Amino acid sequence: MPSPVIGVLALQGDVREHLVALAAADAVARPVRRPGELDGVDGLVIPGGESTTISKLAVLFGMMEPLRARVRAGLPVYGTCAGLIMLADKILDPRSGQETIGGIDMIVRRNAFGRQNESFEAAVDIEGVEGDPVEGVFIRAPWVESVGAGIEVLAEHEGHIVAVRQGNALATSFHPELTGDHRVHRLFTDMVRARGAADSL
Numbered sequence: 001m002p003s004p005v006i007g008v009l010a011l012q013g014d015v016r017e018h019l020v021a022l023a024a025a026d027a028v029a030r031p032v033r034r035p036g037e038l039d040g041v042d043g044l045v046i047p048g049g050e051s052t053t054i055s056k057l058a059v060l061f062g063m064m065e066p067l068r069a070r071v072r073a074g075l076p077v078y079g080t081c082a083g084l085i086m087l088a089d090k091i092l093d094p095r096s097g098q099e100t101i102g103g104i105d106m107i108v109r110r111n112a113f114g115r116q117n118e119s120f121e122a123a124v125d126i127e128g129v130e131g132d133p134v135e136g137v138f139i140r141a142p143w144v145e146s147v148g149a150g151i152e153v154l155a156e157h158e159g160h161i162v163a164v165r166q167g168n169a170l171a172t173s174f175h176p177e178l179t180g181d182h183r184v185h186r187l188f189t190d191m192v193r194a195r196g197a198a199d200s201l
């Protein structure tokens, strides 16, 4: 497959950093704001930011239903931090009216690592990422409280789940796009390529 086209949901959050990381991982990366822009992508990243704001804007821009439909249909997606929250089937402590796209059978806790520890970095060993642990940047990060059957837990930090995969959906509590280490984006672009190869059989 030639370079896959990977969109970054550009409603709010650290969109530019993901565009740079995806390009470094050999994808053609472009921002996606409108339903029509979803049509041409082979995969989609949902960035970190503020999940309540992303949720509100997704409804306002008419993106929530198209996003749900594409994810249900198997579009490869990768969510970081607020993006992980957007991919959760359930939030333990949602803001009133807060919706998610869903797609991963998990329950997440927002701002889970607590006030004293709002932002920190920690080495994270991720299943499927070769070599040294990844430097995980956690910023008011959620953790995954529980997962359903069939969810792969890819990483934990201090006993809490911080990276998961379900089929074509990948999510991390932390922000690999901020470190200059593109191995997690490469893991995702490989997932997108694998999907494309399976589709063309």
Ligand SMILES: NC(=O)CC[C@H](N)C(=O)O
Binding pocket: 047, 048, 049, 050, 051, 052, 080, 081, 082, 083, 085, 110, 111, 139, 140, 141, 142
């Ligand atoms: N860095 C982040 O994406 C923070 C996530 C934010 N705490 C939320 O609930 O959406």
